[in-house]
Amino acid sequence: MIARLAGTLVxxxxxxxxxxxxxxxxxxxxxxxxxxxLPENGQPVVILTHLSVKxxxxxxxxxxxxxxxxxxxxxxxxxxIGAKLALTILSGASGDELARYVVERDAAALTRLPGIGKKxxxxxxxxxxxxxxxxxxxxALGAGGKAPAGTPLGExxxxxxxxxxKSQEAGRMARSVAQPEMSVEEIIRHAxxxxxxx
Numbered sequence: 001m002i003a004r005l006a007g008t009l010v011x012x013x014x015x016x017x018x019x020x021x022x023x024x025x026x027x028x029x030x031x032x033x034x035x036x037x038l039p040e041n042g043q044p045v046v047i048l049t050h051l052s053v054k055x056x057x058x059x060x061x062x063x064x065x066x067x068x069x070x071x072x073x074x075x076x077x078x079x080x081i082g083a084k085l086a087l088t089i090l091s092g093a094s095g096d097e098l099a100r101y102v103v104e105r106d107a108a109a110l111t112r113l114p115g116i117g118k119k120x121x122x123x124x125x126x127x128x129x130x131x132x133x134x135x136x137x138x139x140a141l142g143a144g145g146k147a148p149a150g151t152p153l154g155e156x157x158x159x160x161x162x163x164x165x166k167s168q169e170a171g172r173m174a175r176s177v178a179q180p181e182m183s184v185e186e187i188i189r190h191a192x193x194x195x196x197x198x
Contacts, residue, residue: 001051002026002049002051002060003048003049004046004047004048004049005019005021005026005028005045005046005047005049005060005062006021006044006045006046007019007020007021007022007026007044007045008020008042008043008044008045009038009039009040009041009042009043009044009045010025010041010042011041012035012038012041012180014030014032014035014180015029015030015031015032015087015091016028016029016030017030017035017038017047017062019045019047026060027060028047028049028060028061028062029059029060029061029062029087030047030061030062030063030087031063031068031072031087031090031091032091033064033090033091033094033175034047034062034063034064034068035180036152036153036175036178036179036180037064037153037154038180047062047063047064048062048063048064048065048066048068048069049061049062049063049069050063050069050072050073052083059083061083061087067095068090068095071090071095071098072086072087072090074127074128074131075089075090075124075128077127078120078123078124078127078128079123080119080120080123081120081123081124085115085116088113088114088115089113089115089116092113092114093113094172094175096168096172098128099128101124101125102124102125102128102129103129105125105129107121107122107125108121110124110125152178152182152183152184152187153174153175153178153187155184156174156178156184156187156188156191157170157171157174158170159184159188160173160174160188160191173191173192173194173195174187174188174191176191176194177190177191177194178190
């Protein structure tokens with residue numbers, strides 16, 4: 001099992017990235033939020049991974065935190081959810097949003113995620129309801145938690161905190177508008193505009 005990659009980021013085109021580890025290029029699929037915190041190409045990067053082995057393929061999935069990876073693995077245990085759909089779910093909802101949907105039994109919110117029908121939403125709620133407390137603490141269940149310093153998302157989050165927003169709220173605001181190529185200023189501006197429009 002390949003649990004972690006530490007190397008040089010070669011390319012990033014969601015949902016794929018390529019990481020060079022000692023001359024070997026590993027192709028990794030990851031949820032969209034992971035790409036917000038990636039460094040520039042050519043820079044060092046560390047990614048937690050889950051290896052999926054099938055008869056015709058070996059696929060690596062990448063995550064920024066242990067909590068995010070654990071949530072992905074919990075989703076895989078649910079009937080009808082494969083790796084691709086689990087990745088789509090984590091791209092469409094942060095870990096804390098997903099946890100909130102489960103705790104509040106909000107099947108309607110889950111069905112708004114791509115590929116999730118009513119029955120699948122109900123299965124997610126039933127299967128995850130008692131397992132959320134067992135997941136490691138981390139960004140997946142606190143996407144409002146601090147993003148890594150030095151990244152545009154992390155700096156934008158810190159700037160929003162400096163403006164008076166609570167840490168969790170600032171993180172949620174920044175993540176909800178951030179795109180991989182956005183500057184710190186653009187993330188802050190879009191986050192504040194989204195707040196005003198609500």
